Amino acid sequence: MVVVIGASWGGLYALMDLLGALPVDFPAPIVVVQHRSADTDDSRLAKVLGRYSALPVMDSEDKALLEPSHVYLGPAGYHVLVDHDHLTLSVDDLVQYSRPSIDVLFESAADTLGSQAIAVLLTGFGHDGAAGLAKVREAGGATIVQEPATAMQASMPQAGIDAGGAIEVMPLEKIARRLIELCRTPA
């Protein structure tokens, strides 16, 4: 299993809570796209989130092998894609006004992981992630959307639900437990 998470506006706080609630032996790798500005050429986001999580949090590097119990962030100015057991990066055009883009991450997970993908769409503004979430669902993966009413910004999770990709919708504080269950269910 590989968990892919997308977040935008309000995502920093949501990620602090979600990643903070995962145990140090969480059995899957986690790849996160949090919308960020292209010129944050530093690793501050990884440092901040790392302080709240028992898991090591780092910016993705090209061709990095995915390891369980590790959190990989889409770097500022790069798309991050999952390719089976490793990550690849690209500096292609913005998708949904964003680079990193959630759709790019989710679609790559749907393509190469199929039923082994678990996609989570969190708080945010806009539509990024909606198309990708639907592709993960289509490919047989699990999908969870943060209940829009509990999100700091409802439009992005709502777009995910409207596009038909949401298998489960739940408040933020229930997502960590659900991820643990999904990862422990034998495939």
Add this chain to the structure above:
Amino acid sequence: VAVSVGIGGGGELERIEIDLLLEGVYRHYGIDFRGYALGSLKRRLARRMREEGTPTLSALQAKVLHEPEAMERLLVALSISVTSMFRDPGFYQAFREKVVPLLRTYPFIRLWNAGCATGEETFSLAIVLAEEKLLDRTRIYATDFNAGVVDRARAGEFPLARMKNYTENYLSAGGKKEFSSYYTTDGGVARFTPTLLENVVFAKHNLVSDGSFNEFHGIMCRNVLIYFGRTLQERVHTLFHDSLVNFGVLGLGHKETIRFTALEHCYEAIDGRQKLYRRVA
């Protein structure tokens, strides 16, 4: 007649179509994209399908094989990527502070800017070397597999609208002059001083299929290898290793690393964060 589809379903068919398209392009045009990283390649091909108006990858394949203009557009789509002058200012600052002193020890310096695309990186390097009074004893070989973009690089013309961003980058990279002293403006175009290119050789070279062509004191190849699959990336790293003098410098993109390659042990970091390495074995 009963027809059964492989268990992979749609994903498998797409994979077959991509393989056939790349095989066709390779055999008909001699350009090899077969080792490219699939994720980004798929997205670029999907965009070509939309813009060429072809409903399937097979239809795109037919168009590309029968219409050289469609192939030219595919070539551009697969070769151009977003870049800017002094992209990642920290890289150029580290280059100035840590690599320039190493280069100074050579009487004559050969650098290779591999995958130079439209030349933003090449000009950035030339400017740093000029300010460090090294450009007159340096030759920069700037190469790309797309002859069209090499021609654009050689012209040294960039949209004037980008200069604000480039100037900021240049200054935070430790630039010593007025950035505008390097170009003249002509309408919406910034035309860079031709003297910067006096020791630059632009040439067509394909990292995928062409071999080593010289021995270099430094190779810059930034955000090119991210588009290559792991096997191809290994091969290009072997090419770079073969093309570097001992203690030669390798500069990669900000999120690229030699850590996941077989040649990891052949390099030591000059500045690990800025992805500047030195060949030690």
